[in-house]
Amino acid sequence: GAVVSQHPSWVICKSGTSVKIECRSLDFQATTMFWYRQFPKQSLMLMATSNEGSKATYEQGVEKDKFLINHASLTLSTLTVTSAHPEDSSFYICSARAGENTGELFFGEGSRLTVL
Amino acid sequence: AQSVSQHNHHVILSEAASLELGCNYSYGGTVNLFWYVQYPGQHLQLLLKYFSGDPLVKGIKGFEAEFIKSKFSFNLRKPSVQWSDTAEYFCAVKGGGFKTIFGAGTRLFVKA
Numbered sequence: 053g054a055v056v057s058q059h060p061s062w063v064i065c066k067s068g069t070s071v072k073i074e075c076r077s078l079d080f081q082a083t084t085m086f087w088y089r090q091f092p093k094q095s096l097m098l099m100a101t102s103n104e105g106s107k108a109t110y111e112q113g114v115e116k117d118k119f120l121i122n123h124a125s126l127t128l129s130t131l132t133v134t135s136a137h138p139e140d141s142s143f144y145i146c147s148a149r150a151g152e153n154t155g156e157l158f159f160g161e162g163s164r165l166t167v168l
Numbered sequence: 169a170q171s172v173s174q175h176n177h178h179v180i181l182s183e184a185a186s187l188e189l190g191c192n193y194s195y196g197g198t199v200n201l202f203w204y205v206q207y208p209g210q211h212l213q214l215l216l217k218y219f220s221g222d223p224l225v226k227g228i229k230g231f232e233a234e235f236i237k238s239k240f241s242f243n244l245r246k247p248s249v250q251w252s253d254t255a256e257y258f259c260a261v262k263g264g265g266f267k268t269i270f271g272a273g274t275r276l277f278v279k280a
Binding site: 056086088094095096098101145147155156157159160161162 | 172200202204210211212213214217219258260262267268269270271272273
C-alpha cells in the first residue's frame with residue numbers, strides 16, 4: 053500500500069514557541085492531505101484539508117492562524133502549531149488518498165506534541 | 169452534517185469468542201464506509217471498505233462488515249477473535265466531497 057510518513061514522531065516544546073510537523077507521501081502524489089487531531093480516548097477530529105498549491109480548508113472551530121498548513125508540493129504538507137500552549141498538546145495525524153476514486157486513506161504514524 | 173457513532177468504547181473478549189462492533193452514521197446521500205484498525209504502536213490501516221454492490225464486505229484477517237442502508241449501519245464482525253486482534257477499531261464514513269469522518273473508536277482487548 054501507499055506510504056505516508058510524518059516527522060517528528062514526538063516533539064516537546066516550551067509554551068509560546070512554534071512547532072512544525074511534516075507529512076510526506078513517499079510513493080505517490082497527493083493533491084489533498086488531511087490533518088487530524090486525536091485526544092486521548094477520543095476519535096480523530098478532522099482539523100483541515102490541505103490542498104496542494106492553494107489554501108487549506110479548515111473545519112469549524114479550528115483556528116487557521118494557530119494551525120498553519122502549507123502544501124507546497126504534491127508530496128509534502130506541513131502543519132505549524134504557532135505559539136503553542138499546553139492545551140495544544142495532542143496527537144496529530146496526517147493522511148492522504150493515493151487516488152481520488154479509492155476513498156481509502158493512508159495514514160502517517162502520527163506526531164505527539166507535548167507543550168510544557 | 170455527517171456523524172459516526174460507535175456503540176462500544178471498550179470491549180473485552182476471550183480468544184475464540186465472536187465479535188460484533190456497532191457503527192451507525194448519519195448522512196442522507198451515497199456513502200463510502202470504512203473500518204480502520206490501529207494495532208498498538210502502529211499506523212492506522214484499512215481493515216475493509218464498502219463502496220457499492222454486495223453489502224456484506226470481507227476484509228483482512230477474517231473480518232467482515234455488513235452495510236444495512238435502512239439502519240444506517242455498518243457493523244464489524246469476526247466469528248472467532250484472536251489475541252492478535254487486540255487493537256483499536258475506527259468506523260469511518262465518506263459522504264459527498266473529500267472529508268472522511270471517524271467514529272470515537274472501540275478498544276478491543278482479547279484475553280489469551
